[in-house]
Amino acid sequence: KAKEMGRNKIRLFDPDLRAQIDRKVRLETDLQQAIERDELMLHYQPQVDLQSGRIVGLEALLRWRHPELGEIAPAEFIPLAEEMGLIMPIGAWVIQEACKQNKAWQQAGFPLIRVAVNLSPKQLNHPGLVDFVAGCLSATALDPACLELEFTESASMDDPNTIIPLMHQLKKLGVSLSIDDFGTGYSNMKYLKNFPIDKLKLDGSFVREITTDPRSLAIADAIIAMSHHLGLKVVAEMTETDAQIMLLIARACDQAQGYYFSKPVPAEQCARLLQMGCLPLPTSGKPVLRTL
Ligand code: C2E
Ligand code: MG
Ligand code: MG
Numbered sequence: 001k002a003k004e005m006g007r008n009k010i011r012l013f014d015p016d017l018r019a020q021i022d023r024k025v026r027l028e029t030d031l032q033q034a035i036e037r038d039e040l041m042l043h044y045q046p047q048v049d050l051q052s053g054r055i056v057g058l059e060a061l062l063r064w065r066h067p068e069l070g071e072i073a074p075a076e077f078i079p080l081a082e083e084m085g086l087i088m089p090i091g092a093w094v095i096q097e098a099c100k101q102n103k104a105w106q107q108a109g110f111p112l113i114r115v116a117v118n119l120s121p122k123q124l125n126h127p128g129l130v131d132f133v134a135g136c137l138s139a140t141a142l143d144p145a146c147l148e149l150e151f152t153e154s155a156s157m158d159d160p161n162t163i164i165p166l167m168h169q170l171k172k173l174g175v176s177l178s179i180d181d182f183g184t185g186y187s188n189m190k191y192l193k194n195f196p197i198d199k200l201k202l203d204g205s206f207v208r209e210i211t212t213d214p215r216s217l218a219i220a221d222a223i224i225a226m227s228h229h230l231g232l233k234v235v236a237e238m239t240e241t242d243a244q245i246m247l248l249i250a251r252a253c254d255q256a257q258g259y260y261f262s263k264p265v266p267a268e269q270c271a272r273l274l275q276m277g278c279l280p281l282p283t284s285g286k287p288v289l290r291t292l
């Protein structure tokens with residue numbers, strides 16, 4: 001008995017676990033005020049056309065600069081926000097901020113660009129989403145074609161009876177729709193066929209191995225071919241190397257996003273990328289064509 005209690009005690013006071021719990025409680029408390037305290041910001045990562053090197057889009061990625069704990073990754077705080085019912089105000093802030101920033105770039109004279117915003121599965125169930133997006137577009141007078149909304153594959157497939165009508169309503173506003181991290185969820189082709197979407201984002205887990213694992217390449221090839229037959233564009237995520245980009249070009253992938261071109265950067269730095277208009281594609285060597 002005493003031994004058991006001792007064991008429980010050890011578990012209760014495990015310092016790592018304690019620290020994890022403390023951090024979670026702290027983040028949960030502080031997240032509630034993060035918007036008011038102006039601690040949230042968006043970084044932007046370019047999406048590059050693989051024919052021309054032109055920047056054709058940006059993905060807005062949320063950052064939380066905690067005054068004491070430093071930068072917290074979205075992978076850590078988005079799940080907390082969802083758990084705590086804070087994803088609606090935070091998600092709304094993201095959409096609004098992305099629209100405002102995009103309008104500001106346009107007013108500064110940059111050519112029209114599309115900014116993509118990630119939607120959390122929880123936001124999709126909120127009845128006010130379509131009106132909110134419409135409101136942001138009209139408040140900023142942003143051309144709806146300049147806003148893209150990224151749905152996760154799993155959220156879209158989970159509840160297609162809700163998601164398909166929602167997608168149609170959003171499409172009616174004129175915004176562009178994409179499926180994020182494609183290939184990692186459990187895609188149902190019957191639903192995919194009926195989604196009124198514009199592009200698929202080929203998940204980074206395939207891209208990472210595309211030059212080393214013929215199986216990853218086979219899947220990437222199949223996704224690219226399927227997308228094109230469905231009239232969709234494909235964006236490869238997490239492209240980091242020359243070899244990956246060259247292979248994706250050889251395989252007719254439309255666009256790429258990743259550290260190869262740029263990390264996600266704050267708006268001011270992004271303006272400099274937009275000023276350049278194009279980012280360099282790999283020049284040396286022949287495209288790596290692999291035979292399976
Ligand atoms: P995601 O939408 O798939 O975004 C891509 C993630 O990959 C980003 O991580 C980006 O910084 C990272 N990345 C881009 N290029 C490379 C690369 O070449 N190599 C590597 N290793 N990583 C790369 P981040 O910003 O940490 O965001 C992680 C996830 O958090 C996002 O995945 C998205 O699901 C979620 N997220 C970010 N911002 C928001 C937001 O505003 N709302 C919602 N609901 N989710 C968000
Ligand atoms: Mg995304
Ligand atoms: Mg993604």
Ligand code: MG
Nearest residue numbers: 181203204237
């Ligand atoms: Mg991803």
